[in-house]
Amino acid sequence: MKKLLTSVVAILAVVAVLFTAQRYLAAKTGSGEGGSKVLNLYNWGDYIDPALLKKFTKETGYKVSYETFDSNEAMFTKVKQGGTSYDLAVPSEYMIEKMKAANLLLPLDHQKLTGLKNYDSRFLNQSFDRHNKYSVPYFWGTLGIIYNDKYLKASDVQHWDDLWSSKFKNQVMLIDSARDVLGFTLITQGKSVNDKSTADLAAAQGKLTTLMPNVKAIIADEIKMYMAQDEASIAVTYSGEASEAMANNKHLHYVVPSEGSNLWFDNIVMPKTAKHTAAAYAFLNFISEPKNAAQNAEYIGYATPNKKALALLPKSIREDKQFYPDAKTVSHLQVYSDLGQKWTEKYNDAFLEFKMTQR
Structure with missing residues (x-):
């Protein structure tokens, strides 16, 4: 029994050494948490x-x-x-x-x-x-409008309100983001992208609903691919996404509306x-x-x-002012602030209701 006990103790000692060594190696190699x-x-x-x-x-x-x-x-x-x-x-x-x-x-x-x-x-x-x-x-970066000069002129898309033009029926792709889409709509009404007025948000939602006939799709990263492949003539997206699309299609251009946007x-x-x-x-x-x-x-x-x-x-x-805008352009841009849970939910609900009107 004594020999057996001694053997057990010896085995446990070896196991303990091996366990300690394993943890040491894990720490040294980064394989452990x-x-x-x-x-x-x-x-x-x-x-x-x-x-x-x-x-x-x-x-x-x-x-x-x-x-x-x-x-x-x-x-x-x-x-x-x-x-x-x-x-x-x-x-x-x-x-x-x-x-x-x-x-x-x-x-x-x-x-x-x-x-x-x-x-x-x-x-x-x-x-x-x-x-x-x-x-x-x-x-x-910025939020702006990317367009294809094969289908429209630069003068057609210099401002956010241009997106509501009847000439763009079923042509506009929107980034799938409540803050961004409601944000540029608020800007068209002279409001802040961080607006916390129930009346202002309702007015923005109402105006946004009238944009739906022009909306081709509400998507995310796919915008750059669709624009590069001539699947749409105009879209609202981020400057970096626009840059990548433009690198694959020489007919694409990016505009930050002079009345303001998101920085x-x-x-x-x-x-x-x-x-x-x-x-x-x-x-x-x-x-x-x-x-x-x-x-x-x-x-x-x-x-x-x-x-x-x-x-x-x-x-x-x-020196590309589309992506490194000058000080004058930057001075009209707005930075998002945290709206808090209550208003974040209000923005998300308004945007969801807008998306539900999509054909």
């Missing part, structure tokens, strides 16, 4: 050059686990649920406000950030994140549940390097907030 060689990145679909992820891994040893979302709201819900411990996420400006209010973000240690000096001061210290306490700029910002944040903070800071510094930021901007097609990266881009890109 607390592994130091992993970066869990939560981003929009097709929103980073894949070559940069490989380069990051090669330079730092951190393997990137990349997951995507299709809306700020979906991202917020998943981060809040906490089922997956993302190290970095890429929300838009109004969602950063919401995540801060919900206590979902870690404040950034600026002493560990080496690249903030590379960014244009215009894109730092924004109202949604003063002093960039929680975020680092990633991309910025949006996507920034990188660190969720409170992040477990690989060293990897997160390594990535923030990597993506802030001018050469990497410039490569990413060329691949994605959106405007880079990285001033030193902009200088590395081809002249044809950095």
Whole structure:
């Protein structure tokens, strides 16, 4: 019995050693949840050059686990649920406000950030994140109108109200976004994209309903493909999506209406549940390097907030006012703020009712 007991103790000791070694190796290789060689990145679909992820891994040893979302709201819900411990996420400006209010973000240690000096001061210290306490700029852009000159003239589509013209019956494609579609409709009525008046929202919904005869489809990422393939003559979409479509069809052009539109910002944040903070800071510094930021901007097609990266881009890109609008145009643009749950639901309900009138 004594020999048996001794044998059992010896076996248990070996098992304990092996278990400890396994956990140590997991931590060293990043194969475990607390592994130091992993970066869990939560981003929009097709929103980073894949070559940069490989380069990051090669330079730092951190393997990137990349997951995507299709809306700020979906991202917020998943981060809040906490089922997956993302190290970095890429929300838009109004969602950063919401995540801060919900206590979902870690404040950034600026002493560990080496690249903030590379960014244009215009894109730092924004109202949604003063002093960039929680975020680092990633991309910025506008909402506008993309059109095909094979079917219409530039003079036909310079303003949001032009979308209501009878000449565009069953031709207009809209981005599937309550904030954006109701936003430009509010602008046509001289209102703010952050309006919280029941009467104003009802008036915007009423006007929007009269646009439906012109609506060909209400879709998301497919807009750039359909426009590139001449499937529609006109669409409302984001500047980066327009840029990608234009690269595949020389007849396409992008317009930001002079009366105003949305100026949006996507920034990188660190969720409170992040477990690989060293990897997160390594990535923030990597993506802030001018050469990497410039490569990413060329691949994605959106405007880079990285001033030193902009200088590395081809002249044809950095001087293209469709995607890098001048100060006068920017002065008429509006930034979304967090509407709060009550008004977000009101906007979503109004947009859903509009979509239900589609033939």
